[in-house]
Amino acid sequence: MSNTDFIMDAKERALNGQKLDRESIIGLLEIDPDSRDAELLGKAAREVAGYVTGNRASVWASIGVDYRKCAMSCNFCSFGQKWGLVEQESERSTEEIIGLIDNFVSRGARWVTLRTTQFYGFDKLIQLIRDIRSSVSGDYEIVVNTGEFDDEKAMTLADARAQMVYHTLRLREGTDTKFKPEERLATLGCVKLSPLGLAHLVEPVGIEHTNEEIADVFMKGMEHNAILSGVMARVPLPGTPLADRAQISEKRLAQIVAVTRLASGHQAPNICVHPPSPLAIQWGANIVVVETGAIPRDTGDCDREWHEFDMNTAKDRFTSAGYTFFSGE
Numbered sequence: 256m257s258n259t260d261f262i263m264d265a266k267e268r269a270l271n272g273q274k275l276d277r278e279s280i281i282g283l284l285e286i287d288p289d290s291r292d293a294e295l296l297g298k299a300a301r302e303v304a305g306y307v308t309g310n311r312a313s314v315w316a317s318i319g320v321d322y323r324k325c326a327m328s329c330n331f332c333s334f335g336q337k338w339g340l341v342e343q344e345s346e347r348s349t350e351e352i353i354g355l356i357d358n359f360v361s362r363g364a365r366w367v368t369l370r371t372t373q374f375y376g377f378d379k380l381i382q383l384i385r386d387i388r389s390s391v392s393g394d395y396e397i398v399v400n401t402g403e404f405d406d407e408k409a410m411t412l413a414d415a416r417a418q419m420v421y422h423t424l425r426l427r428e429g430t431d432t433k434f435k436p437e438e439r440l441a442t443l444g445c446v447k448l449s450p451l452g453l454a455h456l457v458e459p460v461g462i463e464h465t466n467e468e469i470a471d472v473f474m475k476g477m478e479h480n481a482i483l484s485g486v487m488a489r490v491p492l493p494g495t496p497l498a499d500r501a502q503i504s505e506k507r508l509a510q511i512v513a514v515t516r517l518a519s520g521h522q523a524p525n526i527c528v529h530p531p532s533p534l535a536i537q538w539g540a541n542i543v544v545v546e547t548g549a550i551p552r553d554t555g556d557c558d559r560e561w562h563e564f565d566m567n568t569a570k571d572r573f574t575s576a577g578y579t580f581f582s583g584e
């Protein structure tokens with residue numbers, strides 16, 4: 256089958272709600288991102304995005320709650336204690352977080368994510384969610400991005416009115432991280448059995464990852480019922496062990512986004528790209544992240560939107576790609 260036929264076949268299957276198998280995913284990832292075929296792939300993914308999402312695009316706002324040295328020292332993360340990049344630890348107060356969320360929600364954020372380090376207290380997180388719910392009205396969804404948890408804690412999160420969890424099996428989990436893959440998969444299993452939705456990106460993608468590794472991590476998210484997928488690139492941070500390995504090109508990022516769009520059928524209508532590449536939005540991503548506070552891809556505690564990428568810039572980027580901005584039901 257020619258690449259053109261292969262892409263058209265994948266598009267038809269995605270429109271019909273069929274997910275792609277591993278072999279097809281790897282085949283699409285093998286297309287040269289600088290080729291005409293990749294452009295065709297991107298165009299197909301954008302058509303599917305229009306159909307599956309009702310041509311709507313939304314913002315995922317994310318707040319880094321605590322800025323701390325983390326003993327897990329993942330090879331790609333600035334918080335790693337071993338890398339010595341965190342000079343002054345800090346934590347946002349509940350009032351500050353409520354103010355930030357109120358601002359994001361009033362400007363149309365559909366999700367607000369509380370990003371905490373691996374060992375942020377669980378009870379504290381639950382109280383924070385309750386305080387936010389009682390202070391900020393609106394149709395937004397609260398997402399938690401925290402450490403490992405069990406079935407009971409998953410139910411407690413849902414009872415506190417968190418709707419979604421961001422959790423992933425990272426690329427080279429157990430090699431570039433100190434976690435056993437089974438520990439991360441156990442938490443994903445708890446999310447699957449709970450009322451919480453799962454957001455699972457393929458991350459952090461670098462030039463070192465093979466197409467097979469990318470396909471396998473994507474499929475793990477799908478197996479655990481991810482309703483939001485997509486791709487996050489690894490940022491080569493000076494001072495971390497992976498600093499000398501370059502960031503993937505924008506075309507490669509957009510290509511992987513396009514493949515996740517075609518591969519997820521109707522299961523994950525929301526496909527996110529991070530950083531918010533304009534090309535990836537044209538090639539099928541309909542979600543971007545606006546973030547502030549402690550950011551594991553940077554040093555210091557960011558007191559504005561990261562890289563000045565704010566709600567208005569996000570909306571403009573969606574409009575340029577032909578989407579309608581959507582802030583929730």
Ligand code: SF4
Binds near residue numbers: 326327335336
């Ligand atoms: S990615 Fe998470 S677990 Fe790993 S070092 Fe950073 S904060 Fe710790």
